[in-house]
Amino acid sequence: MDRAPFARRSWLGGALAVIAAAALSAAGLTGTAQAADINVAKNAGFESGLSNWTCTASSGATVATPAHSGSAALKATPSGQDNAQCTQTVAVLPNSTYKLSSWVQGSYVYLGASGTGTTDVSTWTPGSSGWSQLSTSFKTGASTTSVTVYVHGWYGQPAYYADDFSVIGPDGGGGSDPGPTVPAAPGGLKAGSITKSSVDLSWNPSSGATGYQVYRDGARVQSATGASATVTGLSPDTSYQFQVTATNAAGESPRSGAVTARTSADTGGGTGGGSVPEHAVTGYWQNFNNGATVQKISDVPANYDIIAVAFADATTTSGAVSFTLDTSGLNGYTVDQFKADIKAKQAAGKSVIISIGGQNGTISVTDTTSANNFANSVYSLMQEYGFDGVDIDLENGINSTYMSQALKSLSAKAGSGLVITMAPQTIDMQSTSNGYFQTALNIKNILTVVNMQYYNSGSMLGCDGKVYSQGSVDFLTALACIQLEGGLDPSQVGLGVPASTRGAGSGYVSPSVINNALDCLTKGTGCGSFKPAKTYPGLRGAMTWSTNWDALSGNAWSNAVGPHVHALP
Known part of the structure; x- marks a missing residue:
């Protein structure tokens, strides 16, 4: 079928390839966080607005949806001359390894660190309609006491979102935000679209949650990163009871109130075609x-x-x-x-x-x-x-x-x-x-x-x-x-x-x-x-x-x- 192609500029592909190669090269620096390591990033979930963060050209703002966890996330909008970079300077120890990660959503989103004193690092994703996690690591130089971490989009591309930053490594003297507490049980659980083999579920986000667990008839059946899930593999014309819990590093919440949903009936076989008419x-x-x-x-x-x-x-x-x-x-x-x-x-x-x-x-x-x-x-x-x-x-x-x-x-x-x-x-x-x-x-x-x-x-x-x-x-x-x-x-x-x-x-x-x-x-x-x-x-x-x-x-x-x-x- 004919359609007008979307032409991407050749220099963009080259630039992305270079950045991707740099990210792969940086992978060799990955270290293992020790038990005493902390998250040296502040306001990592943007729950306090843009506190501790600076965004170029007033490109950043916090929004309630979509949030990966909690009640807020970063939304930054590039322009033709600005890539909407948001940065934070974090306190680090010299000669130490830090693992950098963030959850992102949108087209051409980049995560990186500069001023490391060794090799600056960057990683990126071409984009997705849902949340995905970017991760990389860096090692500080012999006299490095601060590093700038950043996230940005790409020139002229749509807005991107970021949430739940972490820079895990030794405390460089700046301390860490208070640790998480076990989130409350999600509220508002309800069933949406139903087929003979699946049920769509949605619920209200729980503050401080980084994920959710879905239970069917008392048994845990799947995980979710956002406040919705589709439970599949069900039998036709069967009643099921569902509950969800919220999770984070501190643990798992009590289960939500239960909702009951019945799958639709199987109307029989056939040779394909569903309800398509004879002609x-x-x-x-x-x-x-x-x-x-x-x-x-x-x-x-x-x-x-x-x-x-x-x-x-x-x-x-x-x-x-x-x-x-x-x-x-x-x-x-x-x-x-x-x-x-x-x-x-x-x-x-x-x-x-x-x-x-x-x-x-x-x-x-x-x-x-x-x-x-x-x-x-x-x-x-x-x-x-x-x-x-x-x-x-x-x-x-x-x-x-x-x-x-x-x-x-x-x-x-x-x-x-x-x-x-x-x-x-x-x-x-x-x-x-x-x-x-x-x-x-x-x-x-x-x-x-x-x-x-x-x-x-x-x-x-x-x-x-x-x-x-x-x-x-x-x-x-x-x-x-x-x-x-x-x-x-x-x-x-x-x-x-x-x-x-x-x-x-x-x-x-x-x-x-x-x-x-x-x-x-x-x-x-x-x-x-x-x-x-x-x-x-x-x-x-x-x-x-x-x-x-x-x-x-x-x-x-x-x-x-x-x-x-x-x-x-």
């Missing part, structure tokens, strides 16, 4: 602005049965994906609105799924570890946003063995309602020996539909061995025939086409051509020179790139193709 229209929704109409999920017309959110992003973990709503590019569309719109579409009988890949997608699933990472991360996105499933739109190759393994693992987690779609290019479905085709056949029992992209491909072979050019009824029908005769069920075959001439580089056909191809395959009418040996009345339907390009053309595509698909036999 369905799929449309890709753009999480970016490339000149097409900017939409909210709620703006997508009712003619679309499956809405594929494009796209998830690769992470630094092999095989894993993440998703960030492009709020600024989508005219201020918020995550809460996005989630609410997904629920509204589902209440109207539609499915909303997350698409993996696209023209610029570089997700690689090539071994068991990356397959597990893929399944776990996609399932996490389903839990977080309410997605019904996943679309595989990898245009740079696919490993059928491990992608099949990943999708089967995802199905085991999500259950029979999981929607799995695929959008291979025409070349990927020319033979059953191709990786995409093999993957589709490997997961046939859980596959919803393959919406092959009948565009940007030139001429291809049909199932009769003849060459057909894109942009014709024959191209659509003769290539669909390969899939239908190659082992896919008719309900797993859809025709993927651009919504307008601007939606793809080539291959646009008018809605009337698509409707003729659908009639040819399902009823034997409207065919061109190619006519299949039999009809396939169970054909799933059609797909388009994208709902946004469709909207720019007044929804001409969905207004014409949607009713036709829904009226198929």
